[in-house]
Each structure stands twice: as C-alpha cells, then as structure tokens.
Amino acid sequence: METIKQLLNKTGGPHVLQSILGCDWDEETGRVRGNLQIAFDGEEFVELDWETQTWVSKHQDFVTKPMRQKLGEAAEWKNRLENFYIDYLKKFVKYGEKTLKRKELPQVWLLQKSSSSPVTCFASGFYPDRAVLFWAKDGEDLQGDWGEILPNHDGTFQSSVSLNLSSVPPGDWGRYSCVFQLSGVTDDLVTKLEPGRIRTNESTEPEVMLELNSHPPEAQ
The missing domain is CATH 3.30.500.10 (MHC class I-like antigen recognition-like)
Known part of the structure; x- marks a missing residue:
C-alpha cells in the first residue's frame, strides 16, 4: 500500500x-x-x-x-x-x-399448445449447467439458437427451445430432432420430432396451457 x-x-x-x-x-x-x-x-x-x-x-x-x-x-x-x-x-x-464431476442427463419432452403452435423441446434435470439444447435437421444445428439454461429448485437445470412448424412439411418431420449435449458426455441425447412424442392441450376443454417448469408436464 x-x-x-x-x-x-x-x-x-x-x-x-x-x-x-x-x-x-x-x-x-x-x-x-x-x-x-x-x-x-x-x-x-x-x-x-x-x-x-x-x-x-x-x-x-x-x-x-x-x-x-x-x-x-x-x-x-x-x-x-x-x-x-x-x-x-x-x-x-x-x-x-x-x-464436481457429477453428470446427470435430463428428461426431455416435446410440448405443443395446439397443432398450429411451435413445438417446444423441454429438457429438465441435467447437471452441470455446461450444456446446450437445440433443434437439428439431418443432424445439423438448424437455427443456431440454443435454449437458455435456468436453475431448478433441486440444484439441477432446465432448458427449452422451440421449433416453428409452419415451414416444415409433415413428410419432413422425421428429419428434425431436438439435440441435448452435456459437457463431458460423449453421446448426444436425441429426441426425434414424431407426432406420438408430442404432448398437447389441444383436446382439452377448456384449454389449459402447458407450463414449463422443473417438473415433468402432466398430460392434460
């Protein structure tokens, strides 16, 4: 000094x-x-x-x-x-x-409010937060838009990223997938865009919007 x-x-x-x-x-x-x-x-x-x-x-x-x-x-x-x-x-x-070396992969859901809404890929329960979540077409990063990573109440993390289907022909759905990558883990977690995987509220009366939170979304 x-x-x-x-x-x-x-x-x-x-x-x-x-x-x-x-x-x-x-x-x-x-x-x-x-x-x-x-x-x-x-x-x-x-x-x-x-x-x-x-x-x-x-x-x-x-x-x-x-x-x-x-x-x-x-x-x-x-x-x-x-x-x-x-x-x-x-x-x-x-x-x-x-x-410090703990690695946990998430559960992944595909969510949609209605058939005309974007499909949201929601991953929750992963650790650590050094991860990326994105939509891919034929295995290539589609939008360059990675999901924001947010904390869960239990110390794990969550992320979500949406895909607009308006320009995707139904016959091409199989070419799209949601990809999750966790630092230190070699294999990607890949979720194919398939109608049977998507959870939606479209059939409920009245419609209840699915909420993205740290718990698995319940089918409404």
Missing part, C-alpha cells in the same frame, strides 16, 4: 488495495494458467502477464525495481502458481470429485 501511494503520489485519506490470485486447470488437456491482479482504489493497477512472465500496468512507468521488489519477480509468481498452487487445486478437485 505504502509503495503504491508513493509511486502515485497519493497522500492522506482512506485507500483500498485489492488483489485476485488464482489458477485454472484443464483436466482433459493438462493446461494450467495462473492469474494475479492488484487494484488500487478500485482501479486495476498491475497484473501478471502469464505468457511473457512480466508485470504489466497502465502505469507502466511505476513497475520499477522497488515495485518489483515488493511484488516479487513475475517469473517466480508464475512458477508458484504453476506448481504450488495448482497442487492445492488438484487436491480440492479430488476431495470434491463426487460433486
């Missing part, structure tokens, strides 16, 4: 010094990357450049020898993050493996 105050010619009054220190580890590729940032009075002051192993700052004139002596050499911090800190991260992953 005192070193930065002197470098920036700050005197008197309250000041705030903040730091962020952490490391990322990709278990699949083994890639490791560290992060060290320091902010002064709410403004980023200096950070570690991982690739060049140097300190960088918008106040580059202040990354002087006295400052480096206070911070420590950037290469030393890189080595510390890359080895010492990453060992702790790996231990935490091992201790929490049951929770």
Whole structure:
C-alpha cells in the first residue's frame, strides 16, 4: 500500500488495495494458467502477464525495481502458481470429485399448445449447467439458437427451445430432432420430432396451457 501511494503520489485519506490470485486447470488437456491482479482504489493497477512472465500496468512507468521488489519477480509468481498452487487445486478437485464431476442427463419432452403452435423441446434435470439444447435437421444445428439454461429448485437445470412448424412439411418431420449435449458426455441425447412424442392441450376443454417448469408436464 505504502509503495503504491508513493509511486502515485497519493497522500492522506482512506485507500483500498485489492488483489485476485488464482489458477485454472484443464483436466482433459493438462493446461494450467495462473492469474494475479492488484487494484488500487478500485482501479486495476498491475497484473501478471502469464505468457511473457512480466508485470504489466497502465502505469507502466511505476513497475520499477522497488515495485518489483515488493511484488516479487513475475517469473517466480508464475512458477508458484504453476506448481504450488495448482497442487492445492488438484487436491480440492479430488476431495470434491463426487460433486464436481457429477453428470446427470435430463428428461426431455416435446410440448405443443395446439397443432398450429411451435413445438417446444423441454429438457429438465441435467447437471452441470455446461450444456446446450437445440433443434437439428439431418443432424445439423438448424437455427443456431440454443435454449437458455435456468436453475431448478433441486440444484439441477432446465432448458427449452422451440421449433416453428409452419415451414416444415409433415413428410419432413422425421428429419428434425431436438439435440441435448452435456459437457463431458460423449453421446448426444436425441429426441426425434414424431407426432406420438408430442404432448398437447389441444383436446382439452377448456384449454389449459402447458407450463414449463422443473417438473415433468402432466398430460392434460
């Protein structure tokens, strides 16, 4: 704090010094990357450049020898993050493996208010939230429009995405499918667009709209 105050010619009054220190580890590729940032009075002051192993700052004139002596050499911090800190991260992953590596596939429903309405693909109960849900034609992503992921009350997640059938000839329905992909799971969960799979309220009197929530939609 005192070193930065002197470098920036700050005197008197309250000041705030903040730091962020952490490391990322990709278990699949083994890639490791560290992060060290320091902010002064709410403004980023200096950070570690991982690739060049140097300190960088918008106040580059202040990354002087006295400052480096206070911070420590950037290469030393890189080595510390890359080895010492990453060992702790790996231990935490091992201790929490049951929770951190939990994979749960969802149940999937096709829902439609009426025969003229879009068909909604609704997936619920998956974990973690690193997933995508989309409509595909002949196996290819059709719209580039992935469903929004929302939390369920039990800690799992849900998502939904709709398909407008107005331009889809009945004979082509078999070419369409709803695809769910979960990070870390090799096989996609594919639900074919088939009339027998669709739940609708069209036959009810009075019509009751199906609600998308965290529970399986009841046939009305």
